[in-house]
Amino acid sequence: MAASMPANVEVQFINESKGRGLFARQEIKEGEAILDEKPLVSTQFLWNELYKYTACEYCLRSLETAEAMARRLTNNPALSLPHPECCALDPSEFVVCPQCQVLYCSEECRKASWDRYHQILCLGSSHHDSDHPLLRLQEIWRNIHYPPETASIMLICKMIAMVKQAEDPGHVITIFNKFVNNTVNEEEQIAHKLLGDQFKCQLELLRSTTAEILFDESIPQWFTPEGFQSLFALIGTNGQGIGSCSISVWVKNCEDLELPEDKKTELDDFIDQMYEELEKESGSFLNCEGSGLYELTSSCNHSCDPNAGITFPHNNHVLTLVALKPIQPEEEIYISYISECEMSRSRHSRQKILRENYLFTCRCRKCDFEADEPDVTSEEEMDSGDEDGSEKMDNL
Structure with a gap:
């Protein structure tokens, strides 16, 4: 179950405040894949599932054909994609839980x-029964955590179920205990933003419902108010977003086609027009999205100027860590914990996001270089506003 360590990297303990880090053991070239990693556990976001993003329950592979996904997301049932051979799905291989x-x-x-x-x-024959406790828990989650989701209560449920099913529960618990799960950074007096008093009733409802369904005597500490908060902090600070998309696979395969120049231009124009329609109808909400816990990649520390990035090139939950710059032996490998859009914001905005979601103040080279900039929140963040955070769990 534990991830195997590739020969080109190693995890090192840095210090008490920073914890672990991932370091190169040999030279890594720009664009080179550093490692591939399967998560210990992953799950599709519940709103994605409700919006009919069909994905494999286990690996999150997108299970719609590219054409079916494009028709749904453009709201155009007559849309026809050329080169259907570039859609790599084989529905004959799909299976269901009996x-x-x-x-x-x-x-x-x-x-x-x-x-x-x-x-x-497994819900058994109750999979359409909205009163089933697990389906009720999912509805509670959706009612208090609106899109865009960044985590799922089902990640916690699967962690608990893994312990309950394991031949050696202690081994599974030990692996999950490796993840950082502090709810508060006492040194910097930072608390996770979802654990404030305004969310107390919501968290208690989630905790009590989860305990009703899944309580286990081998992990009673996970079901106490403090322990459940710790699980929330664990999936919030360590959960890695996952995206799979049949359309993206189709587009990539189309790019590899050997076509005459005029046909290539025609196909490129078609794809550009399709993406415009997708953007107009569905915005950026295009992928079968979810979240997972990755043992090795969770060792990577954050930088606002990272030397590595995370991709999902296999249309499933297998993560590939790719070098964005040349990396020398013994050099630490950094990723960004925040999105590309958030990376473009001011130093003050980036640090606000990182403090609320990951419980630390960033002191990377980029933040140090921008230290003399005024502490003014980026205009785009001010426009989006923070006023709705007191009513619902917008983001972990």
């Missing part, structure tokens, strides 16, 4: 899910 009809991309994923956690979480 008890609850949950969909998987393959028998391999169905078995992996069943062996790890699904025996506990």
Whole structure:
């Protein structure tokens, strides 16, 4: 279950305040894949699932054809994509759980899910019963955590189910305990933004409902108010966003086609027009999105000027860490914990996001270089406003 360490990197302990870091053991060239990693656990976001983004329950592979996804997201049922051979889906390989009809991309994923956690979480014949406790928990989550989601209560449920199903629960608990799960950075007096008094009732409802369904005597500490808050902080500070998309796979495969120049131009124009329609109808909400816990990649510390980036080139939950710059032996490997859009904001805005979500004040080279800039929040953040945060859990 634990991730194997590639030969080109190693995890080192840095100090008490910074914790661990991922370091290069050999020279890594720009554009080179540093490692591939499967998550210990992953899950699709519940709003994505409700909006009919069909994905494999285990690996999050997008299970709509590119054409079906494009028709749904452009709201154009007559849309026809050229070169259907570039859609790499084979529905004949799809399987369902015979008890609850949950969909998987393959028998391999169905078995992996069943062996790890699904025996506990399978709804059986109650998969359409809205009163089932697990479906009720999911509805509670959706009612208090609106899109864009950055985590899911199902990630916590799957963690608990993995412990309950494990032959050696202590081993699974030890692996999850490796993740940083502080709810408060006492040294800097920073608390996770979801753990304030305004969310007390919401967290208690989630905790009590989760305990009603999944309480286990081997991990009673996870079901106390403090322990449940710690789980929230764990998935909030360590959860890695995952995106899969049949349209993206189709576009990439189209780019590799050997076509006459005029046909290539015609195809490029079609793709550009399709993306304009997708943007107009669905905005940036295009992927089958979810979240996962990655043991090795979670060792990477943040920088606002990272030397590595995370990609999902396999249309599933397998993460690839790619060098954005040449990396020398013994050099620490940094990623960005915030989005590309957030990276373009002011130093003050970036640090506000990082303090609220990851419980630290960034002191990377970029932040140090911009230290003399005024502490003014970026205009785009002021426009989006923070006033709605007191009513719902917008982001972890």
